Amino acid sequence: MKKKIAGGAAVIAASIVLLAGCVEKTGTPADQSAKPPVISGDYLGRTPPGAAPELFAKGIVSTGLYERDVAMTPDGNELYFGLIDGGYVTIAVMTRSGGVWSGPEIAPFCDNPDVYDLEPHITPDGRQFLFLSTRPRDGQEAKKGWANQDIWAMDRTPDGWSRPYNLGAPVNTDAPEFFPSVARSGAIYFTRDEGQGGRSRSLILRARPVQPAEPGGPRYAEPEVLPPAVNPGDHQFNAFVDPDEKYLIVCMAGRQDNIAACDYYVCFRGEDDTWTGPVNMGTAVNTPGNNLGSPYVSPDGRYFFFASNRQSDTAAPERERTYRSIQRMAAEPQNGDADIYWMDASFIESLRPAPTGK
Numbered sequence: 001m002k003k004k005i006a007g008g009a010a011v012i013a014a015s016i017v018l019l020a021g022c023v024e025k026t027g028t029p030a031d032q033s034a035k036p037p038v039i040s041g042d043y044l045g046r047t048p049p050g051a052a053p054e055l056f057a058k059g060i061v062s063t064g065l066y067e068r069d070v071a072m073t074p075d076g077n078e079l080y081f082g083l084i085d086g087g088y089v090t091i092a093v094m095t096r097s098g099g100v101w102s103g104p105e106i107a108p109f110c111d112n113p114d115v116y117d118l119e120p121h122i123t124p125d126g127r128q129f130l131f132l133s134t135r136p137r138d139g140q141e142a143k144k145g146w147a148n149q150d151i152w153a154m155d156r157t158p159d160g161w162s163r164p165y166n167l168g169a170p171v172n173t174d175a176p177e178f179f180p181s182v183a184r185s186g187a188i189y190f191t192r193d194e195g196q197g198g199r200s201r202s203l204i205l206r207a208r209p210v211q212p213a214e215p216g217g218p219r220y221a222e223p224e225v226l227p228p229a230v231n232p233g234d235h236q237f238n239a240f241v242d243p244d245e246k247y248l249i250v251c252m253a254g255r256q257d258n259i260a261a262c263d264y265y266v267c268f269r270g271e272d273d274t275w276t277g278p279v280n281m282g283t284a285v286n287t288p289g290n291n292l293g294s295p296y297v298s299p300d301g302r303y304f305f306f307a308s309n310r311q312s313d314t315a316a317p318e319r320e321r322t323y324r325s326i327q328r329m330a331a332e333p334q335n336g337d338a339d340i341y342w343m344d345a346s347f348i349e350s351l352r353p354a355p356t357g358k
Contacts, residue, residue: 001118001132001149001178001238039101042076044094049303053284053341055333056305061094061104064330066337068294068307071120071129076299080107080120081340087144089116091131109154109164114144123182124243124299129154129161130180130188137166149176151190170222171207179238179293183245185209188220191237202237204230204250229275230267236278238293245269247348249304251293252278259286264295264306268352279351284343292338297345304345307338 039045044057055062056070061081069082069091077096081104083089093107110117112135119132133152136142150172154161166172167180176193183189186209193202207220225231226248230239235253242248246269253262255278263286267277280286287310294307312334333339 001116001146036103039103040096040099043298043303044079044101049343051284051344051347053306053308053343056340056342058333062333062339062341064332064335064337067340068292068338069119070294070296070305070340071122072299073122074124074126074299078122080122082118082120082294084118084338088113089118091117091120109161114142116146119179119238119294121180121182124184127156128182129156130167130182131164132178132180133164135164146176149178149193151177151180151188167220168218170218171220181239181241183241184243185245186211187241187245189226189239189241189248190223191239192223193237199234201234204236204239204248227275229277232278235262238295240295240297242297243299243301247352248275249281249295249297249348250278251291251295259283260289260291262291262293264291264293266348266351276353279353281348281351284347294338294340297348302345303342304348305340305342308341309336309338310334311336 039060044060046057061067061079066084067081068084069080071080072078079094081092083092090110091107092104094104095102107117116134117131121130122128123130130151130153132149134143134146134148134150135152136148137150140148142148151167152164153167154164156162171177171188171190173192177190178193179191181189188207190205190207191202192205193200195201204226205223206226207223210218210221213219230236230248230250233252233254236250239248239250248267248269250265250267251262252258252265255263257263257280259280264281265278266281267275267279269275285291285306285308287308289310292307292309296305297303298305329335
C-alpha cells in the first residue's frame with residue numbers, strides 16, 4: 001500500500017448495495033423492503049468489456065465507496081476487493097454458491113476494526129491467500145495506523161481459509177512490505193518501502209521459494225531487488241505479476257512520461273530473466289489526476305482490472321450543486337474516490353517492445 005499516493009477516503013456505510021441505490025433522484029430513501037436482485041454468472045453476470053475501460057459491477061462493487069484491489073479464486077467462485085474509509089481499511093468478499101452470488105460482506109478474517117487489511121491476492125493454484133495487514137506479530141506491540149505493514153497469508157483447507165499467519169522473514173522485515181503477487185513458480189513479488197533519512201523510496205522485490213523447504217524454516221530465499229527496468233526511480237510499487245512471469249504491471253510516480261501523478265506501467269520478462277520497460281500503459285488506463293495503484297489480471301488472463309479515481313462528467317466542478325445533488329453524488333461511483341475498472345487484457349502483450357538486433 002503506497003499510502004502517500006494511493007490513499008484516499010470514502011463514505012463507508014453498513015451496506016454497499018444499499019449505498020449504491022439508497023437515494024432516489026428526489027432525495028427520498030429507496031424502498032427498504034425491496035429484495036436485492038439475484039446476481040449470477042461469471043464476473044457477477046456483467047457483460048464483458050472491450051478495449052475501453054468500464055466500471056466493474058456498478059452499484060455492486062463500484063459504488064460511492066472507495067474501492068480498490070481485486071482477487072479471485074481460479075474457479076471464479078470467490079471475489080475479494082478492498083475498501084478504505086480513512087481509519088477503516090478492510091477487505092470485502094462475494095461468494096457464488098448454487099450459481100448465485102452473495103452480496104458484498106466484510107471478509108470474516110477482517111474481524112478487528114483497529115487493524116488495516118488490504119491488497120488481497122490468491123495464488124494461481126488457489127491454495128494460498130496473501131494480503132497486507134497491520135496486525136501485530138507475536139510479541140509485537142499493536143499500533144494504529146499504517147505501522148506494522150507486513151504480508152500475511154492463509155492456506156486453503158477443507159473448511160475454507162485457515163487463520164491468518166505472518167509470512168515471516170526474509171520477506172517481512174522491520175520495513176513496510178505490501179502488495180503481494182505470486183507466480184505459478186511460487187515466486188512472490190512485493191513492495192518494500194526502504195525510505196531512509198527522510199527519503200521515501202519503494203522498490204519491487206522478488207523472493208523465490210525454498211525447495212525443498214525445511215520444517216520450521218523460511219519458505220522463501222532472500223529477496224532480490226529487481227533490475228532498473230522494474231525499479232528505475234524512487235517510487236515504484238504495487239506490482240502484479242503474470243502467473244507465468246511474462247510481465248509485471250507496476251505503479252510508478254515521478255517519471256517524465258507520467259500522464260497522472262501515478263501511472264500504470266508494464267515491464268516484460270524474457271526467457272533469460274532479463275526485463276525490458278517500463279512501458280506506460282497509455283491514456284485508456286492512465287488519465288490526468290491521481291490514478292490509484294492497484295493492478296490485477298483475472299485468473300483466466302482475459303481481463304485487466306485496475307483502480308482509478310477518475311470522475312464522471314456529472315461530477316464536474318461547474319455543475320450546479322444542491323445539497324441533494326451532493327448526497328446523490330456521494331452515493332454513486334466516479335465521485336472522486338477510487339472505483340474498480342476492467343477491460344480486455346489482450347492489449348498488454350501488444351505493448352511488449354520489439355526485439356532489437358544484435
